[in-house]
Amino acid sequence: MKKHGLFDEIMPVSKTPTSAHKTGLWGNLKPLYKEATSPCRESCPLNTDIPLFIFHMKEKDLKRAKEEILLENPFPGISGRVCHHPCEDACNRRELDSSVSVRALERFLGDYPFYEVPVSENRSPKKVAIVGSGPAGLSCAYFLLRLGHKVTIFEKESDVGGLLLFGIPPYRLPKNVLRRDLHVLLALKPQIRLNFELTGDNIFSLLGSFDYVFLAPGMGESKRLQVAGENKKGVYYGVQFLKEVKSIEDEIRRAIVIGGGDVAMDVARTIRRLKPDAKVSIFAPEKVEDLPALRENVAEALEEGIDLICGYLPLYFEGKKRIEAVIFQRTEVKKDEKTGKFLFIPLNEKREEAADMAVVCIGQKPLEASKLREIAEEEGYILVDHRGRTKIERIYAGGDIIGQKATVSLASSSGKRAAICIDMDAKRLDLPLDELYVGSKGFLSFKKYLKLEKKETRKVVGFSDLNTLPHEKIPRVDAKKEEPLERLKDFREIGYTYTKEEAEKESDRCLSCGQCMRCNLCFYLCPDVSIRRKADGLYEVDEDYCKSCGVCAKTCPSNVIEMVEKDGGAFIR
Amino acid sequence: MDTQDEILRKGHYACPGCGLAIAMRLVLRAVGRKAIAVIVPSCEAVISGTYPFSALEVPAFHSAFAIAAPTAAGISRALKIRKETDVTVLAFAGDGGTYDIGLQSLSGAAERNEDFIYVCLDNEAYMNTGIQASSSTPPLSWTVTTPKGKVEKKKRLMEIIVAHSVPYAATATIGYPQDLMEKVKRAKEFQGTKFIHVLTPCPTGWKMKEELTGVIAMLAFETKVFPLYEVINGEIYRITKVPKGLPVRDYLSIQGRFSHLSEDEIEKIQQEVDIEWERLIYLAKRHEKV
Ligand SMILES: Cc1cc2nc3c(=O)[nH]c(=O)nc-3n(C[C@H](O)[C@H](O)[C@H](O)COP(=O)(O)OP(=O)(O)OC[C@H]3O[C@@H](n4cnc5c(N)ncnc54)[C@H](O)[C@@H]3O)c2cc1C
Ligand SMILES: Cc1ncc(C[n+]2csc(CCOP(=O)(O)OP(=O)(O)O)c2C)c(N)n1
Ligand code: SF4
Ligand code: SF4
Ligand code: SF4
Ligand SMILES: [Mg+2]
Numbered sequence: 001m002k003k004h005g006l007f008d009e010i011m012p013v014s015k016t017p018t019s020a021h022k023t024g025l026w027g028n029l030k031p032l033y034k035e036a037t038s039p040c041r042e043s044c045p046l047n048t049d050i051p052l053f054i055f056h057m058k059e060k061d062l063k064r065a066k067e068e069i070l071l072e073n074p075f076p077g078i079s080g081r082v083c084h085h086p087c088e089d090a091c092n093r094r095e096l097d098s099s100v101s102v103r104a105l106e107r108f109l110g111d112y113p114f115y116e117v118p119v120s121e122n123r124s125p126k127k128v129a130i131v132g133s134g135p136a137g138l139s140c141a142y143f144l145l146r147l148g149h150k151v152t153i154f155e156k157e158s159d160v161g162g163l164l165l166f167g168i169p170p171y172r173l174p175k176n177v178l179r180r181d182l183h184v185l186l187a188l189k190p191q192i193r194l195n196f197e198l199t200g201d202n203i204f205s206l207l208g209s210f211d212y213v214f215l216a217p218g219m220g221e222s223k224r225l226q227v228a229g230e231n232k233k234g235v236y237y238g239v240q241f242l243k244e245v246k247s248i249e250d251e252i253r254r255a256i257v258i259g260g261g262d263v264a265m266d267v268a269r270t271i272r273r274l275k276p277d278a279k280v281s282i283f284a285p286e287k288v289e290d291l292p293a294l295r296e297n298v299a300e301a302l303e304e305g306i307d308l309i310c311g312y313l314p315l316y317f318e319g320k321k322r323i324e325a326v327i328f329q330r331t332e333v334k335k336d337e338k339t340g341k342f343l344f345i346p347l348n349e350k351r352e353e354a355a356d357m358a359v360v361c362i363g364q365k366p367l368e369a370s371k372l373r374e375i376a377e378e379e380g381y382i383l384v385d386h387r388g389r390t391k392i393e394r395i396y397a398g399g400d401i402i403g404q405k406a407t408v409s410l411a412s413s414s415g416k417r418a419a420i421c422i423d424m425d426a427k428r429l430d431l432p433l434d435e436l437y438v439g440s441k442g443f444l445s446f447k448k449y450l451k452l453e454k455k456e457t458r459k460v461v462g463f464s465d466l467n468t469l470p471h472e473k474i475p476r477v478d479a480k481k482e483e484p485l486e487r488l489k490d491f492r493e494i495g496y497t498y499t500k501e502e503a504e505k506e507s508d509r510c511l512s513c514g515q516c517m518r519c520n521l522c523f524y525l526c527p528d529v530s531i532r533r534k535a536d537g538l539y540e541v542d543e544d545y546c547k548s549c550g551v552c553a554k555t556c557p558s559n560v561i562e563m564v565e566k567d568g569g570a571f572i573r
Numbered sequence: 574m575d576t577q578d579e580i581l582r583k584g585h586y587a588c589p590g591c592g593l594a595i596a597m598r599l600v601l602r603a604v605g606r607k608a609i610a611v612i613v614p615s616c617e618a619v620i621s622g623t624y625p626f627s628a629l630e631v632p633a634f635h636s637a638f639a640i641a642a643p644t645a646a647g648i649s650r651a652l653k654i655r656k657e658t659d660v661t662v663l664a665f666a667g668d669g670g671t672y673d674i675g676l677q678s679l680s681g682a683a684e685r686n687e688d689f690i691y692v693c694l695d696n697e698a699y700m701n702t703g704i705q706a707s708s709s710t711p712p713l714s715w716t717v718t719t720p721k722g723k724v725e726k727k728k729r730l731m732e733i734i735v736a737h738s739v740p741y742a743a744t745a746t747i748g749y750p751q752d753l754m755e756k757v758k759r760a761k762e763f764q765g766t767k768f769i770h771v772l773t774p775c776p777t778g779w780k781m782k783e784e785l786t787g788v789i790a791m792l793a794f795e796t797k798v799f800p801l802y803e804v805i806n807g808e809i810y811r812i813t814k815v816p817k818g819l820p821v822r823d824y825l826s827i828q829g830r831f832s833h834l835s836e837d838e839i840e841k842i843q844q845e846v847d848i849e850w851e852r853l854i855y856l857a858k859r860h861e862k863v
Contacts, residue, residue: 014627018584021626027589469748469791472817524750525787527594529583532576545583549590549776550784555791 019545023528027548029563030541031522031531036459036514036559040087040102042439045413046073049447049455050087050102051515053109057507058517066114069106071447074142074412075135075181078164080107081173081495084294084407092513095463097473100510104479108503115183120450122148126211126426129154130190131198134162135408136216136399138185139415143446145188147423152210153190156197162218164408166243169266170491171273172297177493200374207394212422215375215382215390216399216415219364219406225258229317230360238263238361241270248275252357256326258314259361260284265297267359268306276488281307281353283314285331285344300494303484312351313344317358325354366401386433386442388418396422417444461514465559468511470521477506516560522552543567578602585620585628590783592773592790593694594620595747597665600692600771603757606631608661609652611645613675614638615667616701616775617694641666642679642766646687653688661761662689668709669699672728683737686765690757693730693768696775704778711798712845713838715780715830722833726845731770731804738807739766746772746799748790752814756803772799780829792824797850802857810857821846 007013024030040050048069056065069076083103091099126149130137133155141151159165164178198206198217206213222237224230236245238259248255248271255278257268268280282301284291288310291298302308312328319325330349333342366380375390375397376382382397384390390397398414400406424431436444438457447453479502482494498506516538523531523539530546531539543566553561580601587594593616601608610633612621618635622628636644645664652660666675671693679691698716699705706716706723709730713722734742740763745753753771760767774790776783793799794816801814821843825831834842 012624014622014625016625016627018582018586018622018626018628021584021586023584023586467788467791469788469795521750521787524599525595525747527587527589527591527598527786528585529579529581529598542583547589549786550782551590551595551786554784555787 022544024530024542024544024546024566027546028566029548029550030543030546030566031550031552031561032564033516033539033560034456034562035454035516036456036461037439038513038515039090039092039439039460039462040100040513042441042460043086043090044072045086045407045409045443046079046416047413047438047443047445047447048072048087048106049515051510051512054100054105054507054510055512055515055517057105057109057503058510062109062112063114066109066112067117069109070117070184071452072416072445073106074139074185075110075408076106077110077177077181078135078173079409079412080104080110081177082168082294083409086409092461092463092466093509093511096468096471096511098476101476101478101506104477104498105503105506107479108498110177110181111497115180115187117146117184117188119146119188120148124426125149126422127152127209128212128214128422129206129210130214130216131206132162132216132218132399132401133157133160133192134216134218134399134411135164136218136401136411136415137162137214138182139412140214140216140396140398140419141190141415142185142188143416143419144422145185145190146446147419149423149426151190153192154196154198155192155194158194160192160194162216163239167239167263167266169242169270171269171487171494172266174493203374203395211394211426213395214388214415214418214422215395215397215401216411217367217401218411219380219400220367221365222263222360223363223365225314225360225362227314227316229319229323232317232319233322234319234355234357235317235323236357236359238267238359239364241267241359245270245274248278248357252278254278254355255280255357255359256353256355257282257359257361258284258326259363260286260291260293260310261361261363262293262297263364264359264361265293265301267361269301269304271357271359272304272306273488273491278357279307280305281309283312283326283328283353284308284310285313286310286333286342290333300481304487305484313346314358315350318352323355323358325352326358327352364400364406387421388414389421413443416446420444420446420449423449455514459514461559466511466513467555467557467559470519470557471511474509476509477502512558514560515558517558519557521555521557522561525551525555527551578605580604580606580608580630581620582628582630585622587616587620588775588777588783590776590786591616591620592747592775592786593617593667593696595750595786596692596694596753596771596773597621599747599750599753600663600665600757600769601629601631603754604661604663604690604761607659608663609634609648611636611641611648611662611664613641613644613666613670614701615670615694616696617665617667619701621665638670639674640678641670641675642682642687642689642691645689645691646682646685649688664689664691666691666693667700668693668695668697669707671695672708672730676733680733680737683734683739683766683768686739688765690760690767690769692757693770694773695770696773696778697727698775698778700775700778711842713831713834713842715833716778722838734768734770735804735807737766739768740764740806741803742768742770742807743803743813744770744772744799744801746790746794746801747774748787748792748794749801749814752801756813759803778830780832781827785827789824789827792819792827795819796821796824797846798824800850800853802853809860810853812853812857 053068088099396418399411581598
């Protein structure tokens with residue numbers, strides 16, 4: 001050994017680096033970095049990779065965050081306002097304090113001015129006709145165009161949007177937000193034919209000039225109560241009321257809205273705005289906790305001074321020409337455990353409520369006029385299989401018309417499904433659908449279809465999989481809302497988008513389930529210096545020195561690391 | 574960037590999952606390359622390397638068990654004479670080497686306010702010789718010399734150090750690497766004796782799964798068993814991170830060294846931990862008013 005000056009004369013000096021010992025031979029396991037699925041994403045009908053876009057937000061890269069959202073969700077500004085947010089219901093953070101306000105973050109990004117998406121090259125594009133321009137039709141168009149197909153949208157009204165345009169009122173979804181979100185789609189250049197109503201007959205002529213047809217006519221007609229007095233003056237129906245009624249007669253003092261869904265809430269809230277001096281009450285058959293309307297919609301209705309009376313269904317309307325009262329019967333709603341359907345059981349108790357106006361909002365059904373008889377079931381619904389195919393070849397369908405729960409995100413999701421399945425059919429791709437699922441809820445991922453997905457999509461990370469010790473309780477950031485009295489003055493949007501600071505604060509609350517947040521704990525806590533940070537911010541393991549302790553995997557707050565066999569196979573131990 | 578900051582080498586002989594190796598690694602990263610380390614008999618000596626191997630990319634001087642502090646003081650003075658004032662001298666010693674056999678010599682060096690950073694790597698027993706109890710071993714803990722559980726309390730070492738009015742003293746644990754490294758960097762800014770007490774979980778001696786090292790360090794803090802604080806000039810106490818106050822059971826129940834505890838004993842430990850925490854709050858508050 002080489003001598004080292006004076007020291008070596010008086011004492012031994014160690015000069016051989018310990019790296020000569022391949023201590024990795026002590027163990028046969030090594031960490032594998034494998035990001036997996038968060039429960040929020042699994043529950044999102046659009047499969048948005050929520051922790052990933054939030055990660056980009058945490059890194060202050062809003063453009064990448066928006067790109068990530070647009071990959072799966074064509075209208076983040078819209079869903080960021082009205083989505084029923086099953087993601088939040090599934091959020092792991094609920095077990096720590098309260099769910100992450102995913103929808104508000106989505107809205108923040110929806111409003112971020114970046115509206116470009118890439119289009120895949122397609123050498124043999126197909127021509128697809130889309131009937132109906134609600135979220136289902138528009139979403140199907142968006143994904144087909146991104147796959148390089150040619151799309152023509154047929155809409156019977158004079159503008160696109162469906163219920164986004166004439167259903168959900170502007171105080172929850174302003175028209176300029178709809179227009180702004182549509183930038184992305186319109187830039188992809190779909191053909192749009194307005195004032196075109198498809199009828200049972202011309203569906204086949206469409207098949208002559210298009211390779212595929214996607215039907216998404218929604219459910220434009222309100223269900224009738226089928227009770228006495230329903231034809232009297234003063235009785236209106238939900239969707240038609242929202243679409244057509246722009247003012248309310250002076251003499252109206254007392255309005256009753258019948259139903260417990262979003263339509264009932266929005267009708268009541270619209271009447272409050274059109275006529276602030278009238279008393280507005282909602283009578284719903286369901287119990288408060290079972291109301292089908294969005295929680296926020298109910299809460300805001302109450303804030304705006306609307307009465308909510310639960311547990312009643314109308315028996316008949318009283319009055320001469322115009323109604324003067326509604327007679328209700330107390331009702332119990334029970335869920336049939338087998339079918340999942342709700343049963344209404346009348347109880348022996350009546351109640352009379354004076355009213356000079358009533359709006360029936362007990363659900364929608366397919367439009368009578370444009371009932372697509374050739375293809376629809378008795379009640380007008382169109383049945384589809386798990387690929388969105390109807391019983392007629394080359395015809396697909398989605399949205400409310402297929403009988404799913406009527407929500408914007410489920411409608412968009414079914415449009416995405418049809419777009420992917422049409423593309424697969426066009427390319428004669430025989431891919432089992434479950435290869436495109438993320439988690440087990442059966443929603444298709446566009447990212448996976450484009451083979452851009454890097455995460456493990458079978459494994460869903462639960463709360464108990466996380467090391468939550470590094471996380472503190474942090475109160476949820478609620479976006480500001482207009483004061484209730486101010487709101488009644490007009491139809492302006494009542495909720496505000498997060499400020500940048502609010503968005504940053506709320507994104508910090510995300511536990512980043514299954515998503516590496518570069519906290520570096522694995523890196524710092526490796527006793528054997530075997531984890532290296534790469535230039536791209538990810539990590540690399542040195543098997544030659546990793547002793548398989550598993551500290552990195554166990555400490556990771558996001559459950560990103562799994563211990564697996566080393567490539568060399570089993571050693572001693 | 575990372576390989577450049579890394580001073581502890583791979584291939585050292587610590588047990589898998591060793592918390593002490595993590596602590597040495599983090600302390601060395603925070604101190605940087607302009608450093609000389611003093612190593613005394615203990616697991617740290619095994620990690621640092623047996624002749625002719627070295628795991629440290631800075632000079633390390635292997636000294637005797639009882640004299641980590643005076644050895645560091647000597648090196649520090651020699652460097653001053655040679656006007657090499659930008660070199661940090663680090664003394665590493667285990668809990669046995671600090672709480673017990675090295676206490677007298679540490680006290681002397683601290684009294685003279687010799688200029689070095691002393692890092693006590695506390696794994697709560699004499700681990701390198703086979704898990705014998707030290708005065709740092711927590712009460713009721715199993716070791717080979719306390720087969721029915723230790724009777725004595727854990728010595729309040731920090732208060733002994735603080736009684737020397739050293740410029741900087743702090744507690745840290747590998748569960749919070751940023752906090753640990755920040756404290757080491759802060760220590761570098763002071764002249765005189767700096768003391769950092771690091772809790773370094775030991776899977777072998779604590780009889781727990783190797784993978785738990787990081788999590789147990791976090792639990793030690795969150796259950797208030799091992800609070801994180803610093804003391805400036807032997808006077809001003811500052812709690813650097815507020816624990817959640819999880820039940821001590823969460824910490825005790827995953828360690829084999831506590832597996833013999835009865836419910837009453839766990840409750841007793843909880844009470845003692847709460848009393849110690851109140852005491853720390855009192856010390857921290859007392860100086861807030863000054
Ligand atoms: C008042 C109200 C509030 C709501 N609030 C919410 C909410 O907060 N959150 C939520 O998730 N969901 C809400 N919904 C439900 C949601 O709007 C619907 O589920 C969703 O819009 C359905 O989308 P769709 O594309 O299937 O149909 P629609 O949005 O109904 O669009 C169908 C389109 O097809 C057109 N069309 C119909 N027939 C033909 C034809 N024969 N030829 C050509 N065009 C045709 C229609 O004019 C319409 O433009 C609300 C609904 C209403 C009415
Ligand atoms: C004067 C002297 N007495 C005893 C020993 C034997 N010895 C070597 S390491 C060790 C245990 C050290 O315990 P601790 O300081 O807590 O360090 P750990 O091994 O736990 O890290 C002992 C007793 C020695 N080397 N020198
Ligand atoms: S904490 Fe974040 S990643 Fe985890 S479920 Fe909630 S929103 Fe999704
Ligand atoms: S912490 Fe280091 S030694 Fe332990 S398993 Fe992970 S990479 Fe291997
Ligand atoms: S410990 Fe932190 S940095 Fe390492 S994989 Fe987990 S989240 Fe990523
Ligand atoms: Mg020890």
